Amino acid sequence: MSEGLCEVVFTPGGQWVRVAPGSTVREAAAAAGVPLDYPCGGHGTCGKCRIRFVENAPAPTNHDEQVIASNDLAQGVRLACCARVMTSVVVEVPTASLLAQSYKILTEGIEESGAVADPVICKKHVELGSPTLGDDVSDLQRLMHVAGARKAGLSLLRELPSRLRTWGFAGTAVCADGLLLDFEEGDATATCVAAAFDVGTTTLVGVLVDCVNGAVLARASRLNPQTRHGDDVLARIQYSRENREGLPHLQQAVIGAINDMIAELALEAGVDREHIYEAVFAGNTTMQHLLAGVDPRALGEVPFVPATSESLYVSAMELGLHIHPRAHAYLFPIIGGFVGGDTVAGALAAHFDDAEGPVMLVDIGTNGEIAVKRQDRLWAASCAAGPAFEGARITHGMRAAAGAIEKIRLGSDVSYEVIGGGRPAGICGSALIDVAAELLRSGLLMPEGLLLAAEDAPDAVPQALRDRLVPGEDGTQFVIARAAETATGAAITLTQGDIRELQLATAAIRSAMLTLLKREGLAPSLIGALLVAGAFGNYIRLDNAQRIGLLPPDVPREKVSFIGNSALTGARMAAMSRSARVRAERIARQTEHVELSLDPDFHSAYVEAMFFPPE
Secondary structure, three states: OOOOOEEEEEEOOOOEEEEOOOEEHHHHHHHHOOOEOOOOOOOOOOOOOEEEEOOOOOOOOHHHHHHOOHHHHHOOEEEOOOOEEOOOEEEEOOHHHEOOOOEOOOOOEOOOOOOOOOEOEEEEEEEOOOOEOOEOOOHHHHHHHHHOOOEEOHHHHHHHHHHHHHOOOEEEEEEEOOEEEEEEOOOOOOOOEEEEEEEOOOEEEEEEEEOOOOOEEEEEEEEOHHHHHOOOHHHHHHHHHHOOOHHHHHHHHHHHHHHHHHHHHHHHHOOOHHHEEEEEEEEOHHHHHHHHOOOOHHHHOOOOOOOOOOOEEEEHHHHOOOOOOOOEEEEOOOOEOOEOHHHHHHHHHOOHHHOOOOEEEEEOOOEEEEEEEEOOEEEEEEEEOOHHHHOOOOOOEOOOEOOEEEEEEEOOOEEEEEOOOOOOOEEOHHHHHHHHHHHHHHOOEOOOOOEOOHHHOOOOOOHHHHOOEEEEOOEEEEEEEOHHHOOOOOOEEEOHHHHHHHHHHHHHHHHHHHHHHHHOOOOHHHOOEEEEEOHHHHHOOHHHHHHOOOOOOOOOHHHEEEEEOHHHHHHHHHHHEHHHHHHHHHHHHHEEEOOHHHOHHHHHHHHHHOOOOOO
16 A cells, blocks of 8 residues: 555445545545536535445534434544545445446427528538639639528638539538538538537437427436536535636536537438538526537626626637537526526426417426516526425435436335436435425425324324334424335435424425516416426426425416426427527517516515415
8 A cells, every 4th residue: 555545445336546634525435436416516515425334434523413413423424525535345235325327317308300491501502613714603602692691600611612612512501590601512512410408407309400490309418517616606606716627627528528419310310420510509697608618707796796687699609519610509698697508498398478358387306497477577586496396305215317316106115216217316306296296285394394293194194104104303204105116225215304304495496476466466276377387397397396385386287288398399499490589589688587586575485485375
């Protein structure tokens, strides 16, 4: 062993590494290639990076004591982001602490297909004829006139004379909104492709689209690699502020993942990456800043001002994208604050601007975004729901990955469904909503959030459910899956603290919705249509979401529509159509951004929304 270094062995995987004394287990795990999960960005607040020292456990930190039960602390359980190694150790890594390799990611949205009337990318096969003494128009002018282009770049001009003469002044001109991008050999009009991406805080989803007929040629998705620096945007803003290389690190991480997806998309579609002539991105305000490498620090302090709210049309090469070398990237306009391009793209996909009657669009996630339209007036706001719906700060919470319980029902006993089948390792957000709603219906959970003890349960509650109400460190716990049933060997429970986190997240979304409606004097029952967008919204059960008050209970069920990944659909529309981009710009300009913290109605609505609705 190198003198002065500590050997850290990770079980059951068998990875090992030598680190300097005082290094955190997080640092050792990174060096050994052990992919631990850090939803809070490694700040010791989410409790998801739990490991166990087989021996020589360091003294627990304050963070350890706040999120780990005392009996687990006594067994050597610590947080990897806080625990420091002072001697050689063996560290046991439970499956629940590993970053899952397979996630349930929504890649579908509102589908629109058919010929594109006003494509952004156009390819035209041309036969120019050779110049003569009587026709000595320059090569570039000759080509642009026939192709309908207005300008071209120097890099193409350097190659154009040779290409024209080699190919007999015939070939395929590639234009992007008046810019001559390329001149290709032969008739290459059959391949005209653009890429569109939804850049989410948690996930990345992309498609390749045919710019002639609008067909989706390929789809790809993955976890946003920035999640290792925190599940929410504020954690990433903080990371970029506190680390000198934080911003370029975050930008390179997401661009690297997108380039991997581009390679995957191109392979699936059978096209060369250099035949992708445009890329479009829709994301929340912070994600678009980080994607472009623009300093987001002002978004982390009052008054939360973005560097720009305009759309960006920039060189794909400057962004670092591996597509056509002269391609451009379009980033959606931003409404204001944290209401970003994904909301604009979702409104575009849902034809929000053309809707009649009061309409509400809500995207439920770590950062909830809500928009309301009535006649020709549009408002939008964002709220920090927190990462509870992604499983963070929930005792046995996890993302929607293999092993997560995604559906729960209570009857004579508990029944549940697990993503991927097999034994459960935790619960994801949709199941969290299910179990709370079911407990409310059974009378075991009170509107103020109190989970009753077994002896206080209503007489009608079956004995099997009563037996699942057990004492915990912060009050009664409800056992969803017993230790013998789980993949971890530990019972999966719902605690009072978990219920509190759900109340906080639900109250943020609901109070934001009610505040925007109140500005127009609208009751929820008067909404003509409630459009629920986003991956999380697509997987929740409407009756359960309304029972806990996440969605207004008095909105008739027939008026609620789940529109899937509308941000991706909007990005796909903008990748193909000039008029779609014009509409997106108009939506962003016409929508008034509402800062909820300045609205006195929001604070009272938030307090009221902390209570679950009565039956």
